[in-house]
Amino acid sequence: DEVLAINDKVVLRAEDLLTWMCVGTEWRWGLRAVWRGACAPPADMPRHAPLAHSKLDFSDVDSEKSTIEVDAEAPGVVVFSYPRYCRYRALIARLEGIQATWLRDSLVAALGGYAAPTKNTRILYCKDTFEYPELEGHEFVCNHLAPRLKGRPRGRRRRATTPDDRDHDPAKRAVGSPDVSLRALYAGVVSRGGYEAVCRLRLWRDLHREQPARTRRHYE
Incomplete structure (x- = not known):
């Protein structure tokens, strides 16, 4: 269930990213996620924790997503951090003895687990990166299109420079x-x-x- 990630972030154009989409391709690897539609009524379940923990405002993105019809049989892939993957898998293992599938899935969603919008969503985890x-x-x-953000300078103490430091000049x-x-x-x-x-x-x-x-x- 493990995947690797490149440790460098890159900026892509949306139209270029669309060319990488694969329609009709099946994905059979990973842990099968709990389907949101299999949870117990009421259907208006509490919102699960977002996959991207960010301070950015995604309200306009969420409103656009709500207007898109989702095919329940469509394949999907979600990549968790390793700690979150372990918590999710442990939660499902603890509820393994429950016979009613809808009750088990509802408890997973209620206890902070992830409820996927499609039945065929697989969960993977990423722990390591590579160059x-x-x-x-x-x-x-x-x-070159990325914005240059200036954060608040950290009060890091300067140390005395040595001849060895000059040999490792960042430029x-x-x-x-x-x-x-x-x-x-x-x-x-x-x-x-x-x-x-x-x-x-x-x-x-x-x-x-x-x-x-x-x-x-x-x-x-």
């Missing part, structure tokens, strides 16, 4: 080489048609053969 440098060169990645580490010129990097991107063309044709390796992903981050 994938080639992701930076994908044609759909649009990290030098960004591309893995201290002698890379930003002017030369910019000129190389312009000569190849600009940023969009370099991303689309995956030409970052031509600019820096050993570390194309870091070269792109350094340019951005």
Whole structure:
């Protein structure tokens, strides 16, 4: 039931993301989730905890979702954190002796479990991440469109610099080489048609053969 995640966040366009959708594909791996329609009446059950714990306002998204008709037989996949997956699985195991399916599913939903909108929703968990440098060169990645958010500075105490610290300068580490010129990097991107063309044709390796992903981050 475990899946791995890439530890780098990326920005994608919605229309590009739609091209990755697979219609008519079955998914048989993972723990089968409790179906919301199998819970006991009243049908207006308390709202379950959201999958994405965020301070962002998703009220407009929820209102749009409520207007969309959901096929109860459609497949679905939900990825939990490992602790939440363990709690969910332990909760279902404790209620395993209950014969009435509708009562068991209702208790799972009432005790804080997840109730899925379709019958064929599978639950997976993610515990580990991995590095994938080639992701930076994908044609759909649009990290340059991400907003630059400035948080409140943390009062971290500065420590005295040493000669070893100067050798690990972040600007030098960004591309893995201290002698890379930003002017030369910019000129190389312009000569190849600009940023969009370099991303689309995956030409970052031509600019820096050993570390194309870091070269792109350094340019951005």
